[in-house]
Amino acid sequence: MRMTARPENVHQTRLLRLLRDEGARSRAELGDVVHLSRSKLAVELDRLVELGLVEPAGLAASRGGRRSNIVRLSRHLRLIGIDIGATSIDVAVTDGGLEILGHVSMPCNVREGPDVVLDHALDLVGKLRGQGLIDEIHGAGIGVPGPVSFREGVPVVPPIMPGWDRFPVREVISQKLGCPVLVDNDVNLMALGEVHAGLARSAEDFLLVKIGTGVGCGIVVDGRIYRGMSGSAGDIGHIRVDDNGPTCVCGNTGCLEAYFSGAALARDALAAARSGRSAFFAQRLEQAGALTALDVADAVAAGDPVGVRMVREGGRRVGQVLAGLISFFNPGLVVIGGGVAGLGHVLLAEIRSVVYRRSPPLATGNLPIVLSELGDTAGVLGATRLISDHIFSAT
Amino acid sequence: MRMTARPENVHQTRLLRLLRDEGARSRAELGDVVHLSRSKLAVELDRLVELGLVEPAGLAASRGGRRSNIVRLSRHLRLIGIDIGATSIDVAVTDGGLEILGHVSMPCNVREGPDVVLDHALDLVGKLRGQGLIDEIHGAGIGVPGPVSFREGVPVVPPIMPGWDRFPVREVISQKLGCPVLVDNDVNLMALGEVHAGLARSAEDFLLVKIGTGVGCGIVVDGRIYRGMSGSAGDIGHIRVDDNGPTCVCGNTGCLEAYFSGAALARDALAAARSGRSAFFAQRLEQAGALTALDVADAVAAGDPVGVRMVREGGRRVGQVLAGLISFFNPGLVVIGGGVAGLGHVLLAEIRSVVYRRSPPLATGNLPIVLSELGDTAGVLGATRLISDHIFSAT
DNA sequence: CGGCTTTGTCTTCTAAGAGGAGAAAGTTTG
DNA sequence: CAAACTTTCTCCTCTTAGAAGACAAAGCCG
Structure with a gap:
């Protein structure tokens, strides 16, 4: 090799x-x-x-x-970014300047385990290779939806990824692709994506809040990812927002994720459809047989009052948690990303309203809270940035 | 000069x-x-x-x-640490190795304004000089109980320090003492004190939670103080712990500080004394005419059930906030300091219990939560460490 | 074409710092 | 007590990184 x-x-x-x-x-x-x-x-x-x-x-x-x-x-440099989400895989190839040359994705449940999922990821790399976009691969970054021991390149006790604990992701992929590989949490990589190409280019200290299937937060200090002692920094999905809340998959009650996340929205939309509170959701359920967070986004766009209320309510909860984190961390920028970016400005307005009311004026006085503009590419882009920083460093 | x-x-x-x-x-x-x-x-x-x-x-x-x-x-090196608290001033002098040679303090309300308070601080320096401990001063660090623009050395919109906003503390003291001066938030300096001499010597990322008249948090990333964008990082006293809580001086309801702090404890002790719920506090009130957090510490030591309940309740609230922050920040160590260290292990046990239950296992698995061992000296020691790092750096 | 400007290459010079050879000042052993 | 061995410190030489300037190349403009 x-x-x-x-x-x-x-x-x-x-x-x-x-x-x-x-x-x-x-x-x-x-x-x-x-x-x-x-x-x-x-x-x-x-x-x-x-x-x-x-x-x-x-x-x-x-x-x-x-x-x-x-x-x-060199025009021949090729970097691979792999973003393994809870329910999908994204793979992109970039040149040395991190311009995306090709981007493919597929639905895939991370619970199928590392062997299956990583094979799918490698298939996607093969697809890009088939398009003639890749000759030699110079490095790859991989994001996984759970805490990672960055130094070792392995997931550690990831709650939503049974079978992945300490699976040698870096080693396996490095072997298969024949290049240096780094593994990190997917939210951290989204934050790196923002540092590279998004609104965070000028901010030294900022937070990226990802609201997707779950809720997580990427922390950037001084332009670099902060990972904490055991790589679980930013794991905000299970912060308590209310004592008498719904029970979470983690066993506690009142977790943020149980109130507001892709999964929670789908659950609440289903309840609204079944109880007859929302004609919109009932109709959608009948058409499709199931409901997801995308249906909630559509409901908001269509002005369905139940959908709007769900998003407002959720935004309030996110805002409460965020207000505390902003008091603590005093970032220069907050970017909201992840699948729920589709909920757009209704969500953003609610979050802003809570944060600006509940955080100290000194921390919010000059604090933009914005939606990510990178969409699906944030994760894969951050992955290539991560490995690029690595292979562009003297040994 | x-x-x-x-x-x-x-x-x-x-x-x-x-x-x-x-x-x-x-x-x-x-x-x-x-x-x-x-x-x-x-x-x-x-x-x-x-x-x-x-x-x-x-x-x-x-x-x-x-x-x-x-x-x-050199045996002639002398550094001054000045810790201006909400209700007291501490001043210490150290040699170049940060060994404390002398330490004096006095009660003083920071609300009397910068002219009065800084004069008192300079008087204390004079007292140490009178003890023959100081020849030439090589540097001084100053901690104040509010947010600071570290670069400029001035407090910025400090809530509990009327009259201090943008007062040129660094310039004035540097002029008077004839040496380089740095100004920082007092909690940050306590954290630096722990980095230098306390349990945090080996931890790269840790939190110091100070519970005194108010509640604050010092954040250390990679062995260095993290101050945030506008110097207000660690301002956790006004994080919401309950919607239906007491009204705080900041105008919001349910702030941590309104639930549990030196001021809140004194308030609750007074209420318990007046309502006749606690014979212990009633007796203390009669003897002294007023109650402070120290009386609560005594009540806990004496086993007064009302006092113990107050501390347990407060510890729970602190623990709730801390659990969130630990999920977010994943520190390698948490040190509890400040005046309420006197409440000791009852408080600590309650905080630990909540944190270990509510934070993700990966973040708490290897996380010591301990009481500071430095007491009053943490602040002044951190102040000398701050200026020592400065004057021991190449320009 | 000749003067002016910008860019790239080549040579020279300086200073930082490594490394080795002793000198200095001890201890231990026969 | 002398000889052998150790550790520390100083002095000298040698290598290398990098700056600075001279000069050549390649363009512009009048």
């Missing part, structure tokens, strides 16, 4: 990240930014070309003098 | 911190730790001696060869 070359020093690392984040540059511009003498810069760039990470990209138009030599990341 | 010399490069910084944290060392031992050639090490140490930061301290006993030259931080 031929491992891709890695940069050899901190200068090469800086140059690679600059080319990744800001795109192709002339040698002169690079010198201005990294503050290296032109001679030293030339040495390092030549070395990167030799390693196959960087390539010349022709001459720029003259700006009144000699035309400058443009360099860019 | 003669500013103290600062180290000139990263090697000198490392050497100074090593001498501070590990005590005097021989030149050979230092070389082993910092991985410098003996020649380079000698150059840097000589430079530090020249700057007056380090001094020779004689010869060690032989270990089978030539006797080694011991070096230590």
Whole structure:
């Protein structure tokens, strides 16, 4: 297995990240930014070309003098992002600059276990390869819907992933793909996606709240993922919002997830349909035979009062938890993402209303709370960013 | 004003911190730790001696060869820690190794405003000077009971400190003492104190929960204070624990502080005394004319059931909030400090019970929750640590 | 075409720091 | 007590990273 070359020093690392984040540059511009003498810069760039990470990209138009030599990341670099959700798998391939070249997905229940699920993921990679998008893979990032020991690359006691505990995800995939692999929690990777391409590019400390099948939170401190002592930081789905709430899968009562999540919305919509409180849901149930959070989004869009009330109520609960976390963490930005982004501004308005009322003015005075603009791509993009940061670092 | 010399490069910084944290060392031992050639090490140490930061301290006993030259931080280094609490001021002086040489305090209400309070603090410094403990002051750290713009060294919209908003604390004290000064939130400094001398020495990520007149939390990420976007991180006193709770000074209802804090305990003790529910408190009230949190501690020690119930109830509330924060932050250690440490193990048992029940097992599995062992000194010690880190850094 | 500007390459020079050779100052052993 | 061995410290040399400047190449404009 031929491992891709890695940069050899901190200068090469800086140059690679600059080319990744800001795109192709002339040698002169690079010198201005990294503050290296032109001679030293030339040495390092030549070395990167030799390693196959960087390539010349022709001459720029003259700006009144000699035309400058443009360099860019090698066009042959390929990174894979794999986002394993509770009910679906997304796989994307990007070039070195993290531009998405192809993106495929399929429904898949994570409960089917690591063997089945990872095989599906590899099939999706094969599909992309079949489209001619991949030659050699230089690295892959994988997100899984549960806590991860980042150092070891294995899930640890994941509640919704029976059979995955300590399964060597990194090792297996690294073997199969023949490249370096990193594994992290899917919500952390969504947060990294926002850091790379979303609204969080300028925020040093921010929170990404993902509301999907469950509820989780990615924490970014100083531009880097904060994972906590055992990799379970951001696990906010089971924070108590009310003593007398519904019983959660975790055994406690009143967990946020039991009040508001994809699963809880589907449950409540079904109840509303069966009890006859909502004609909208009753009709949907009859048509489809089942209800999901997507039906709730449609209900809100159609103005169904029961649906709107459900989302308002849920937004209030999320807002209560978020208000506490914002008091504690004082982030510079909060991004709401995940499947329920479709619930859109009704949800956002309710969350904002609670947070701005319940958190200290100093913490909320300059705090944007926004919906993610990345949609499905946040997870896979974050995965490629994670592995890119890794392979663009000196060993 | 003669500013103290600062180290000139990263090697000198490392050497100074090593001498501070590990005590005097021989030149050979230092070389082993910092991985410098003996020649380079000698150059840097000589430079530090020249700057007056380090001094020779004689010869060690032989270990089978030539006797080694011991070096230590200069005996003349003096750092001042000032901890301005809601109702008291503590001032301590330490040597370069942060050993406390003298510690004085006085009651003082922070509401009297910065002019009065800072004058009192300077008086306390004068008192220490009068004891012959101080020659030249090399730096001072100041903690105040509210949010601070750390970069500017000024309090920002502090709720319980009218008149302090944007008062130039750092500038004024730096002028008066003739040395570098840093200002921070008092809870952050307590956390730093624990990092330096307490149980948190080995924990990279931990929380210090201070329960005093109010409730606050110091957040340490990777061994460094996390302050958030606007310096208000850790402001957990106004997190909601119940919709139908007592009204808080902040205007909301059900804040943690309104349930459990020095002020809330005093209020509840008074109510218990007046209503005749507790003979213990009634008697104390008659003797002293007023009740404080200290009386509650005494009641618990004496086994008064009303007092015990108050603390249990309060511990439950603190535990609820803490359970959420631990789910979110996944710290490696939680230290409980502040005035209510006197409530001791009744409080701790209740907090632990709630947290271990309500937080995910992965986050609590390996999580010690302990009482601070530093008492009054945590704040002033953290203040000297803060300024020590600063003046022991290359500019 | 000649002067001016920008870019890239090559050579020279400096300073940081590693590493080794002793000198200095001990202890231990015969 | 002398010789052998250890540990510490100092001095000197050698390597290397990197800056700085000279110069060549390649464009613009009048």
